[in-house]
Every structure is written in structure tokens, then in C-alpha cells.
Amino acid sequence: MPQKTIRQALNEALKLEMRRDPRVVIMGEDVTGGAGTGVDDAWGGAFGVTKGILGEFGRSRILDTPITESAFVGAAAGAAATGLRPVAEIMFVDFMGVCLDQLMNQAAKFRYMFGGKAVTPMVLRATFGAGRRSAAQHSQALYSMFTHVPGLKVVIPSNAYDAKGLLIQAIRDDDPVIFLEHKLMYDDKADVPDGAYTVPFGEANVVREGKHATIIAIGRMVKLAEAAATSLAKQGIEVAIVDPRTTSPLDEDSIIEMAEETGRVVIVDESNPRCSVASDISSIIAEKAFDALEAPIVKVTAPHAPVPYAPSLEDVYVPSTERIEAAVLKVMGKKA
């Protein structure tokens, strides 16, 4: 099977769905990727994901918008409610602040407030995550905020196979979906089929099985957890890894099953720790699998602070493989 990057996988998903369904359109800032160069599609969007789409589908299907998230996210919600299936792109998830009403009070509520008679099949793609020296306003991991809002679905792929299948599923879904892509992962490769396929929402991926402890990790943290697990295996510690893939809906069954299997749980999440996906998962396990726990749950997260610009600080801000390993040793009752 061909190896593809997350960037290629997302590009294929967009093209396959645009070919399959003429209602699928793209809108966002510089998504045709040529502004200022005088050349159309010079680089395929800020992160190169929409490369080649302008050439194949033309400007009626992919629309460059002004730098006004409040306008084009509202336009996407309206287009979705009236028959299109828009994929809007916000360059950095941090900019959600300016279009939150369109999302939280409008798109998320249409189905509910119109008694199921309206659907809002829109996808909002955005990059997230620290590690690129982009400072506090361009580095956040805000999925916990969206997970909090009923009516939104929240997707965070951790590899190229999932990225393609989850984006196709998101486009075919009739509800608003927030689709978050980690900036540092676009070049990560995996085996990705050429054809279309879907990865269902609310179905966690058991990345690895292991009998001693369970790591639940999200997005880029899955990769770090895998590195930690490989290192721990050399010390004879077998760690299971669960990747929820979507935080709304959340696959509680798999999380509880894997927590019960080992009785020792580490949750790894690069977002801030208060009222977060990590604290949510922790509370679910504490409520539903308490009797199976052999040790207190340990969370590995960023601190309750903005992402620092100073490289030396940013490097210790984001959870690391070493911190994950130490947390596993802690739930195992061993000294790091």
C-alpha cells in the first residue's frame, strides 16, 4: 500500500469528495494559495493541503475569502443549512475566537432548534498545536472548548490513514464538524489506500495492546506515547495506547474497557489542563471504572499558561516522551 503524508491524505480526501458530490465546496483564507505571488495555487494554501484543487474544480468550488473569519464561517453555516456541504478552513484554530457565535450559537444549534428539520453539514478545518515557535496566539489546542458544546463534532487525527478516512466521514456527516490538524504532523507518513474510505466517529483506535498500563493520548501525543511505549517495552513494561480520534462523540466504552484491563491509566493531552478533554476522560474513568483502578490516574498536559514564545520554554511546555515515560512508571508504582 502506498505511503502518504497527512498533507497528501487530506488533499486526496477533499478531491475524492468534491468529485463524488458537487455540493462539496471549499472556502477560506488563501485556500487557492497564490495570493500575492501573481500565480494561482502557487503553494496550495498556507500548509499546502488544498494544492491542485483550484485547477481541477475552478473558482466556483473553491473560494478565497477576505481575512474575516466571522463572515466566511457564518457563510459556511448558512450554505450548509441551505444545501451545500462546505469545508471551511481557518488557518489557525486560535482565530475561532472571532467566529464563535456563528459556530457555537448558530451552526451547533440549528438541528436542535429546528426540531431536526435543518441539518448543517459543514466541516471547519483548522491547524492547532505548539512546537513551531508561533507564540501564544498561534499555538493553542482548543479542542476541549468545542467538545464542551453540544451539537459540534470534534475530530483530531493522529496519523495519515485516520486523517483521510475521518475527513471523508466529516464531509459526509450532516452535523458541523471541527477538524483539527496538528501543524507539526503534515509530513508524517502512513499506509493510505488510494480509494475513498471512512473512519467512523466515536470509535477509538487501540494503537497498541499491553497488559501493564494504558495511555490515552490525543493527536500528536499519540506519536509521543508510542515512542514512550517502545522505550518502556525494553524495560519489560507493556503499555496499551488508546487514541480516541474524536473527542465528540467520545468512545467511552473502549476507554473504560482498556482502563479496566490494566487498572493503571495515563492521559496525555497537549492542551491546557483545566476543564479539558484530559480532565473529562479522567472523570469518566473515575466514575465508571474506579473499582478497577490500581493507582490514581495521572495526566500529562501543558501547564495552565499560554504557549510561550521562547523556544527553551516552549520545549518544556509541551508534554514530552520522557514525561510520558515517567508518568507510566509513576502509575506502576516505580521510581523514574
Added chain:
Amino acid sequence: MTERIHAVTMPRWGMVMTEGQVSGWLANEGAEVHSGQEVVEIETTKITNVMEAAASGVLRRQVAQPGTVAPCGAIIGVIAAPDVPEAEIDAFVAEFQSRFEVSAEAHDTGPKARIVEAGAHRLNVLSLGEGGGTPIVLVHGFGGDMSSWMFNQAELAQGRIVHALDLPAHGGSSIADVSGGPRQFASAVVALLDALNIPKAHLVGHSLGGAIGLIMAGRHADRLASLTLIAPGGIGPEISVEFLRGFAAAEKRKEMKEILGLLLADPDQVSRDMVVTSLKYKRLDGVPEALQSLLASMLDGDKQKAGLREILTTTKVPAQIIWGAEDRIIPASQVRGLPAHIPVHILSNVGHMPMMEAAAEVTKLIGEHVARNGG
């Protein structure tokens, strides 16, 4: 002196295996072992398999302890004559390891499957081995793929080419309308033989693949040198619709794990990789519909459309049957009353996947049947 010392190495089973875990030794250090004896259990991503000794002597070293993960080709044990000095064994291991580390990077590419145009279908085919012997063609069952044969194919490919294929709308083959069912598949396999310029082959078919083999024996007997049917479909009415419909419907990891458990005598042998591979296959656009239409062609209510049993009585193609005594998909009792000239091997403690659950034995039975019928 080195011919008196033999390395036991981590095998490479199938295309995707790069490493394996020693799950347990079946012979103690110092025990006498003979060639063909089961000496070590290896855990792969699919299922645990036993490896046989390739040489006779004394198991002098268990280089890899249970739990150790080693790359394919790495030394995991040493078999040698009893009088070889200890120091010589140590030197052999050290030398093997230093050579292996140097060459490991050059050898990390396994065999690759390719797409063959076979009539209306584009079929994914893995071909192993070389030599003038009549080729063997391996045909998997419903919802499966060529990896069903990962423990058998390389071993069978001595002095001949062995082709393992993915059926239409299965594995890496193109997704197509397969409402024609087993008969359509039989035509596709004949088209594949044509495309590969194979006038005659030994066919090994598992389950649905067995039904395909029987149809070919009925219509294209001239293309078959022999037939090995492993838990074949089509010779009796009983079949587990719980498995067939469950596999076609399963979308979640847990459901799929339970369904796949029905395939094996020991359901705990179902690995994460088997579950993930099956789910990934079923998520492809068009596959659920293809499986449903395939089922419609195979089933009549809750029974399979049998109708192929007579072919075993009339065909001139020499056939043998292998079945697991604990098969929960198609019961082994269907062999009762078959013509006496057909050899039947019922394997105890084996479910619906004998070629994986009792890999060495099934490989041996296939090899012997092939040798008896023109080689």
C-alpha cells in the same frame, strides 16, 4: 565446522512481518531435537505460530528469551552437535550477530505484491519462489486476503512458484460488482491463470476459496493438477450465518473481535492486527455492498447453496480435504459420506483457519499432495 552448528533465526512470514516475539521455547537448552520438530513459538501480529527445527542436533542455546522481540533473520537459538565446544558456540553466535547487524538494513524489504489484469478484474497477487515445478495457487475465503497464507506460502515455494491472490473486492484487488459470487470468482481465477501463462496449477482453496476450486474442477478440470480443499464451502448446507452476516455488518473493534473469534478454536488468538486489518478493509467505499451481494449469491436463507458436492464424486482432479475438528463456521461433519478415494484430514484443536492454526501440518499435507500428483 560451521555445518555442525545451525542458527535458529526469526522467520519472515508474509509480506508485512518485520519482527516477531519469541513467546516460548518448546525444547529445553540441552535437549535433543530433530529436523521438523516444533522447537519455538513465535508471536506475530496475526497469530502465534510454531516454528520447526531446520536441522537435527542438540538445542545448545536459546539466544532469545521468551518475550524478546527480534527482527526477521536475527539469531534466536543454536542447534549443534553435542560435542561442539561451548566456546565455539559463543563465537558462532557473536559472529552471526555482527554479520546480521551489518546486513540488516540491506534486507529490510520483504517481497511485494503486484496488480495483475485478469479479465475484468485487477487482482493483487504475491508470487514467491522459482523453479520448474507446477505452480501452486492459493485462494482465500470470504472477507479474507492473501495474508491467510503467510505461514505456508514461502515454505511451499521450493522448486516452484506459489501465487497467493486477493479475490475481486478483497484485500488489495479492485473493488468490483461481485454479485456473480463463487462462479464469477472461479472465472476470475481462470483469467488469472491465463494472464500468468499457467496452463495447469495445483489449487489450494480455503472456505469460499474451496468452493471456487470445486467449480473450477467441474468446469476447467484441465487447468488443475490437484485440489486441496481446506474447510471448503459448497459441499453441505450448514454454515455460520452468524459469522458471515456478522462480519459483513461489524463496524466496531469489539464486534469485529468477537466475530473473528469464531474463526479460531481459541478465540483469544485473535490479534489486534487481525481486527484492524478487517475493519480497514470493510471501511473502503463499496466493500460493504460487495460483501452483501456476495452473501446473497452464497446463501439460501440461513443455509449455503450447496450443490458442489457432486463434483467431488465426478471430477478427475485428485482432491484432498483438510478440516479443523473445532470448525465453528462450516462443520467438519460435512465430509461424511464423501467418496472413499478422497483423503480427508481432520485436525484436532483446530477451527476454521487450519492453515494458520496448524500451519506446519497443513503446509506438509499440501506439499505431499502436490508431490503425489506430478510435483
